[in-house]
Amino acid sequence: MDATPTIDSPALRRAQQEGARALSELGDRHAVTLESLLAILRSDRLDxxxxxxxxxxxxxxxxxQLRVASDQHLDAVLEPVVGAFARLQSDLRPLERFGDLDLQFVEPPTTGRALPSEVAHAARAIVRNSVLAIVDDGTARRVRIQWDCDGLNLLIGIRDDGRGELSVRDDALRPAAESVVALNGDLAVSSTEGWGSAIDIRLPLDPPAAPEPLGDVSELSTREREVLRLIVGGSRNREIASTLGISDNTVKFHVSNLLRKTGCRTRGELASLAR
Structure with a gap:
């Protein structure tokens, strides 16, 4: 009997999700490297x-780092919180070394609970994305990054001295916000004009269970399946409304029902499980 998993196999879907997370993290590393190279080439202090x-x-x-990153990130089931933070520092140091950004790191307590690998990977990616959003703004010269643990959650604080206009709705923060939501966490942004912005993040140390394939757990209506098909095709709410001849609010209602019935937290996760 052929034991090769089919396209609808839960094991295969989980493997695809793990692969997508690994690729996302490598993409974040590339972004940091490119920012560092640009800082070098633009520097007035170097001939x-x-x-x-x-x-x-x-x-x-x-x-x-690229050649060994996959093994380093995926081999460990648990990471000591101090070790995970040290790897974050290593990821971000090029921005400080080759640019004008002063990075200040406040290490977590050595007695903090070890992080599940999924949380450790996500936390580093979230901080990298957040710092890159601050770098893109171009006004901050100092960024303070702090990790702490309360036994149940990893608590992340990021402070900058920029112009104080960062918002949780900024497109630059969207990847970080979506990653936080996917882990059942919270992200808040507070800004004071002329004084800078603060990003506060809470990540549960026990990641949520991966949703089951849609066909195994969902009883979807005909209309919900039509909306789902268009979401998988990349359509936004207004496009779905136009295609199906319904209102935007009706589309939002169906999307909300789809997320509730499937246990998904984002449209991207919903589309991934439906493929």
Whole structure:
């Protein structure tokens, strides 16, 4: 009997989700590397030869990290919180070394509970995305990053001294916000004009169980299946409304029902499980 999992296998879906998370994290690393290379090439403190040598060094280092990143990230089931934070520091140091950003790290307590690998990976990606959003704004010169544990949650605080206009609705923060929601966490942003912004994040240390395939757990109406098919195709609410001849509010109602029935937390997760 052929034991190869079919396209509808829950095991295969979980493997695909793990692969997508790994690719997302590698993409975040590339973004940090590119920001570092741009900072080197734009630096007024380096002549052409020095800038070229530093750029080569940074690119070579990134290539080495790329070759071992998958094994380093996926082998461990649990990561000591201090070790996970140290890896975050290593990821972000190039932004400080080659740019004008002053990164301040407040380490978590050594007695903090070890992090499940999914939470550790997500936490690093969330912080990297948040810091890159601050870098993109271009006004912050100092960023303070702090991790703490309360036994049940990883608590993350990020503070900057920029112009204080960052909002949780900013597109630059969307990847971080979606990752937080996927882990049943919370993300809040508070900004004071002229003084900077603060990002506070709570991540439960026990990640939620992966949703089951839609066909196994869902009794969807005909209309809900039509809406789901269009979501999988990448349509937004207004496009779905136009295609089906219904109102935007009716589309929102069906999407809400789909998320509730399937246990999904985002449209992206819903589309992934439906494929």
């Amino acid at each position: 052409d030869r020095a800038a070229r040598n530093l750029a080569i060094e940074a690119a070579a280092s990134a290539l080495v």
